[in-house]
Amino acid sequence: GAVVSQHPSWVICKSGTSVKIECRSLDFQATTMFWYRQFPKQSLMLMATSNEGSKATYEQGVEKDKFLINHASLTLSTLTVTSAHPEDSSFYICSARDHSFYSNQPQHFGDGTRLSIL
Amino acid sequence: DQQVKQNSPSLSVQEGRISILNCDYTNSMFDYFLWYKKYPAEGPTFLISISSIKDKNEDGRFTVFLNKSAKHLSLHIVPSQPGDSAVYFCAASKGGTSYGKLTFGQGTILTVHP
Numbered sequence: 001g002a003v004v005s006q007h008p009s010w011v012i013c014k015s016g017t018s019v020k021i022e023c024r025s026l027d028f029q030a031t032t033m034f035w036y037r038q039f040p041k042q043s044l045m046l047m048a049t050s051n052e053g054s055k056a057t058y059e060q061g062v063e064k065d066k067f068l069i070n071h072a073s074l075t076l077s078t079l080t081v082t083s084a085h086p087e088d089s090s091f092y093i094c095s096a097r098d099h100s101f102y103s104n105q106p107q108h109f110g111d112g113t114r115l116s117i118l
Numbered sequence: 119d120q121q122v123k124q125n126s127p128s129l130s131v132q133e134g135r136i137s138i139l140n141c142d143y144t145n146s147m148f149d150y151f152l153w154y155k156k157y158p159a160e161g162p163t164f165l166i167s168i169s170s171i172k173d174k175n176e177d178g179r180f181t182v183f184l185n186k187s188a189k190h191l192s193l194h195i196v197p198s199q200p201g202d203s204a205v206y207f208c209a210a211s212k213g214g215t216s217y218g219k220l221t222f223g224q225g226t227i228l229t230v231h232p
Contacts, residue, residue: 006161034219043122044162044207044222093161095220107220109154109161 003027004096006110014118015086021079021113023094029074030096034107035067038091050077084117091115121145122210124223131230137195139226141208144189148210152220153182153193156205165206166193198230 003026011019023033031052036044048069049057056069066088068080077096081088093112123142131137139153149170154162168175168182168191175182181194195202205227209220 004161009159036222041127041224043120043224044220046219046221049219091159095161107164109163111161112159114159 004030004094004108004110006094006113008113009111010114010116012116012118013084016083017117019081019084019115021081021092021094021115023077023079023096023110025075025096025098025108028096028098030077030098031074032097033071033077034095034097035069035077035079036093036095038093038112044093047079052077081115084115086117089115089117119144120224121148122208122221122223124206124208124226126226127224128227128229131198131228133200133230133232134197137193137198137202137228137230139193139195139206139208139228141191141193141223142189143191143210145210145221146189147212148221150211150213151182151184151191152209152211153180154207154209154222155202156207156225158205162207195228198228200230200232203228203230 005024007022033050035047038044047062050069050071052071058064071077091112095107095109121144152167153165156162166177166180166182168184173184184191205225207225208223211218
């Protein structure tokens with residue numbers, strides 16, 4: 001079945017560091033990927049929609065200069081948390097949209113990245 | 119503004135019995151609904167979905183019911199198994215498919231006791 005790989009799965013870094021998270025669709029092409037954030041015991045909140053070859057669309061309240069998204073190929077989207085601070089600590093999850101065949105679940109999720117900022 | 123709500127943070131059920139997970143939504147533009155299962159430190163895994171043109175969809179032990187007038191959906195798991203213990207999220211989208219943006223509920227922790 002369709003697989004989405006997210007890397008790294010866990011990262012700890014100092015405040016002020018920039019952190020890059022990769023999301024790859026392994027066996028299908030993904031023109032659209034979605035980035036979510038989940039705080040403990042809360043819902044998955046959509047941060048932005050990443051479109052291959054064009055600018056990402058950010059949800060209200062999400063700082064586009066803080067969370068840089070690049071979708072340079074049909075299989076890779078990256079999320080860079082710039083100048084990360086402790087309040088950015090969260091669980092970040094990507095999903096990829098599969099256009100290669102009709103499915104009742106064309107969004108496939110990665111396993112997430114646990115980001116901890118000290 | 120929480121457009122999709124799961125008002126029960128947790129549910130505890132005995133193995134073999136029925137688990138009923140509930141979800142309410144406020145946005146009448148939502149027309150496609152999904153249930154996901156999630157383990158800690160993993161991404162959500164799709165379980166079952168339903169379009170607003172239906173009121174029931176069944177897949178093995180999982181059945182989703184949709185009451186559009188009440189803006190309410192529920193997931194029934196029969197019989198429940200210990201391996202079903204996880205966090206369950208309902209999600210909604212517009213446009214009749216899950217191709218678009220998903221709005222998730224807060225999740226319900228299901229614990230199935232042997």
